Amino acid sequence: MxxxxxxxxxxxxxxxxxxxxxxxxxxxxxxxxxxxxxxxxxxxxxxxxxxxxxxxxxxxxxxxxxxxxxxxxxxxxxxxxxxxxxxxxxxxxxxxxxxxxxxxxxxxxxxxxxxxxxxxxxxxxxxxxxxxxxxxxxxxxxxxxxxxxxxxxxxxxxxxxxxxxxxxxxxxxxxxxxxxxxxxxxxxxxxxxxxxxxxxxxxxxxxxxxxxxxxxGIDWRLIDSNFVDQIIKPMDSTTNKYAQGKVLVLAGSKGMTGAAFLSSMGALRSGAGLVKVFAPESLSEIYEKKITEGITVSCEDEGEGYFQVKNFEIIMDQVEWADAVLIGPGLGTNKETIDLLTMIYENINKPLVVDADGLNPFYKNRDLLKKLQCVLTPHHGELSRLLSISLGELKEKMVNHMEGFASSYPSVLIAKQPSSIIVHNISGYINTSGNPGLATAGTGDVLSGMVTAFIAQGYNLVESSCISTYIHGYVADKMSKKISERGLIASDLLLEIASSMSRYES
Incomplete structure (x- = not known):
């Protein structure tokens, strides 16, 4: 490497x-x-x-x-x-x-x-x-x-x-x-x-x-195909859907059910054996129609279309079932949802991937991160809020701020950008795949589902982050040649992710 x-x-x-x-x-x-x-x-x-x-x-x-x-x-x-x-x-x-x-x-x-x-x-x-x-x-x-x-x-x-x-x-x-x-x-x-x-x-x-x-300073490495080839192992010939990883997804809200679909399918296309998806009760029918290969767990919402504090117990009951949990895509910024997430982060003890709106509680209380076993996947805007610095300051001193985060928190951090950057403790990784076509809504949701799936399959947090980031970019490169960078949309990635997995089956 x-x-x-x-x-x-x-x-x-x-x-x-x-x-x-x-x-x-x-x-x-x-x-x-x-x-x-x-x-x-x-x-x-x-x-x-x-x-x-x-x-x-x-x-x-x-x-x-x-x-x-x-x-x-x-x-x-x-x-x-x-x-x-x-x-x-x-x-x-x-x-x-x-x-x-x-x-x-x-x-x-x-x-x-x-x-x-x-x-x-x-x-x-x-x-x-x-x-x-x-x-x-x-x-x-x-x-x-x-x-x-x-x-x-x-x-x-x-x-x-x-x-x-x-x-x-x-x-x-x-x-x-x-x-x-x-x-x-x-x-x-x-x-x-x-x-x-x-x-x-x-x-x-x-x-x-x-x-x-x-x-x-951090030991920086480049993520390429050879690195990923060395990590991913072929599926066990005696495996079953439970052994292939159980993923739990808390995502979506009124107007953003697509985020739940894309992240769940990202997990399934990356090899997860079972995916359970929480759905606000008023939106449950949409979830069940869109995510046919997943299991829907309905949460009472009184027709509001977002997750609430009263959903805490049903969510935590399901957490014990899961090998890895994804929280964040499309959850929205309602105070009830943010309070619910804070309660979850204070109590959860499973490997966790936090994306998008799942990051909201950390903006005011980064101490929540100190006890979590998690992967964070912010884009530049979210990362600047997380670090309480301006976007300009972040871009100018990205490496310094990534190193500072890695020395302060146990989380794996994936800074989503062209050539995404991953840091954990004293190790850093630069992804070599991907193109501007990924700058479109939903591609980050797909990535978060992929990371969660690989964690559920037994890969550690860093391995899962590197594998997913590289394949995500590699698939975008392939699809952009078939379609175009400008015309690429998030759902285009899903079938190609599945196809790319054939490389690791022998």
Whole structure:
């Protein structure tokens, strides 16, 4: 399972390579140039590359650019280096490779404007690396705009203008066709919008010591098909519907019965043997018609169409039956329902998945989370309320806030977004599947049902979260190719989820 690093972890790795293992920065920089030049020599681009412009900044990322130019020159490419700054401003290691390029009589243009009249087969972006955040200065932005006029763009480590931890991008950011990242992928390359600016990403070994597991902070990993393949086991040939997992669903209200349907079917299509669904009595007929494979448990509601405090006992009686419980999709924000949920959270002792309106009690009382064995599945708006911060603050420092939550609460947290993020204790996971087509009503309900089903089948909370998030995104990718991203709706996912399960049956 591929490791990924935050900006701080990447800096720590770089610092410890020098301080603890006596690996000089010049050596790492030289290896970086070798790796990038080797990649380019394989000609993985849409057109054959002969002429190359390397655009270099003044720091170590610029040094990687000079080192790349040196190696490309040895491979007989026609290389020009455009150093945005005069060589007097270069970092020590970068200056070493600037001088080597000069000694090799490679064309170097210092402190100039972008060469608008010149054209190249490939541009290598080596302006800014992992230290960037915020907005680019004007003198860099004009180079970024020129770089983006080209069809083949390779970035060293990260695209200029991209925050390597958050994935946020400057108004002007290099839009790469390829990114060669040093040592390990950086989180910002894996999280949108940064992922879309990074093109095809490849990690290269440049000689860092094997100490990634010793770095401070959360151990971040990428969820891919290989990871999921290693977790899911084929069904036991002697199994039965009770052994396949019993799921209990508290979802839906007047006007939002579809949430109960989608979450229940998400659970059934993910292999749950039995699904019981609570229904407000006045809506029970709708539930029974829509969720024909589920068992409906009617709750008195006096025609109001929502769950109430007086339903507590019947709900808790059924909890003992269940292997896992899902609470939240479409429950609404009525005070009676929120009070009911608070009572349930104070008393429940089963594995729990909490989605959407099920999160309402936690906004005013996060201490409820300290005793629960649960998975939370908020989108950005819900997560910002849960953490009592603005949406802008959340997006800017998503990783920091996720790490803070993981250190404070025992819950597994799935932050739903393009490239969803999962954290628990000292482990973090970035999903690699999915697309913008999932930005439509009900897809989160399907996901919550999937997570609950895998928990009921015996997978732990983290495994269930990773499995479900990946398959959910994978199915969306497949369906978007058949339909379109724009036209995808939540119910499109259900049959494809079932079909995708065939992969794990042998």
């Amino acid at each position: 591929m490791r990924a690093l935050t900006t701080d972890q990447a800096y720590e790795l770089d610092r410890r390579a020098s301080a603890d293992f006596n690996i000089p920065g010049e050596s790492l920089m030289g290896n970086a140039g070798l790796a990038v030049a080797s990649f380019i020599s394989k000609q993985p681009f849409d057109q054959k590359v002969k002429s190359i412009a390397v655009v270099a900044g003044k720091g170590n990322n610029g040094g990687d650019g000079f080192s790349t130019a040196l190696e490309l020159n040895k491979l007989n490419f026609d290389v020009s280096v455009f150093s945005i700054y005069k060589h007097e401003k270069l970092s020590n290691d970068s200056l070493i490779f600037f001088k080597k390029c000069r000694d090799a009589q490679i064309r170097i243009v210092e402190g100039s404007k972008p060469p608008i009249s010149e054209s190249f087969d490939l541009i290598v972006d080596a302006i800014l690396g992992i230290g960037f955040s915020g907005q680019l200065r004007n003198e860099v932005s004009e180079w970024v705009e020129w770089i983006n006029l080209n069809s083949s763009i390779l970035c060293c480590d990260v695209p200029t203008g991209l925050n390597s931890s958050s994935g946020l991008v400057s108004t002007s950011t290099v839009k790469a066709t390829h990114t060669i990242t040093m040592g390990f992928p950086k989180l910002g390359l894996c999280i949108e919008p940064g992922k879309s600016f990074s093109g095809k990403t490849e990690s290269v070994d440049i000689g860092f010591p094997k100490i990634e597991d010793e770095l401070h």
